[in-house]
Amino acid sequence: MKKFRGIFLKNEKEIAKMRIANGMVSRILDALGEAIKPGISTMFLEEVTQDICHKMNVKPAFQGYYGFPYALCCSVNETVVHGFPSKDRILKEGDIVSCDMGVCYEGFYGDSARTFLVGEVSQEAKDLCRVTEESLHYGIAAAKIGNTLYDISAAVQRHAEKNGLKVIRNFVGHGIGSSLHEKPEVPNFVPKGGANVPLQEGMVLAIEPMLAIGTYEVTILSDKWTANTKDGSLAAHFEHSVAIRSDGPEILSLSSNYSGAY
Numbered sequence: 001m002k003k004f005r006g007i008f009l010k011n012e013k014e015i016a017k018m019r020i021a022n023g024m025v026s027r028i029l030d031a032l033g034e035a036i037k038p039g040i041s042t043m044f045l046e047e048v049t050q051d052i053c054h055k056m057n058v059k060p061a062f063q064g065y066y067g068f069p070y071a072l073c074c075s076v077n078e079t080v081v082h083g084f085p086s087k088d089r090i091l092k093e094g095d096i097v098s099c100d101m102g103v104c105y106e107g108f109y110g111d112s113a114r115t116f117l118v119g120e121v122s123q124e125a126k127d128l129c130r131v132t133e134e135s136l137h138y139g140i141a142a143a144k145i146g147n148t149l150y151d152i153s154a155a156v157q158r159h160a161e162k163n164g165l166k167v168i169r170n171f172v173g174h175g176i177g178s179s180l181h182e183k184p185e186v187p188n189f190v191p192k193g194g195a196n197v198p199l200q201e202g203m204v205l206a207i208e209p210m211l212a213i214g215t216y217e218v219t220i221l222s223d224k225w226t227a228n229t230k231d232g233s234l235a236a237h238f239e240h241s242v243a244i245r246s247d248g249p250e251i252l253s254l255s256s257n258y259s260g261a262y
Helices: 012-035 042-056 123-141 149-162
Strands: 002-004 007-009 072-076 079-081 096-105 108-117 173-175 182-186 204-207 210-212 218-220 227-229 235-237 240-245 248-251
Touching: 007 182, 012 042, 012 096, 012 108, 012 240, 042 072, 042 096, 079 096, 079 210, 079 235, 096 123, 096 235, 108 123, 108 235, 108 240, 123 149, 123 204, 123 210, 123 235, 123 240, 123 248, 149 182, 149 204, 182 204
Parallel strands: none
Antiparallel strands: 002 007, 072 079, 072 096, 079 227, 096 108, 173 182, 173 204, 204 240, 210 235, 218 227, 240 248
């Protein structure tokens, strides 16, 4: 594995393993999307995730990571990221729920997230999810050789703000490979200063816009994980693991069974 400015560049064999890992993640997210409906608990989604991981004989990436207790981050409505599944949190008509999931396969990680609609939701919630997912794909389109890391950031931020949404700034995307989080950080906004780098073949980036209707500020709850918007406004989260290739970006976590949350 080569390095460029401290960033691990993956070879074909390593990317092939990450393609398998991310394929597993996408299948789990497909199953969660089918399971989500009014009346179920978010803990049921954790149980679905654990069951599929067991059947695939693969390790959930998040469980135990810095003490996180679950395989699934399950974030409802105003929760941006890192929500705990709970038997007491029952999904209701009109909710939106972000599911963030990762696995480790033969020493390499996959990581992806989607926000799902629960039954019939407001137009505001639909637009939030649509623009967040579109922002992800604008960022991915910019993830090509000849561009820099902050070209990805600018593409996400431009589309989000053009549509009146706020970019969460406390959390960013990241490199991914034999570790769940590697260099570089991938912000969803263009920071002042920071370590901008040219994109190189073999980089693999987890690009993950998190957008909110109200403020970009967040509050961390007493569990030290759950991050809510400070004003209680709705937030959405979409993520793909993307390899930088000579012929353009390759989405490793793409699913043929998923056509969009909206």
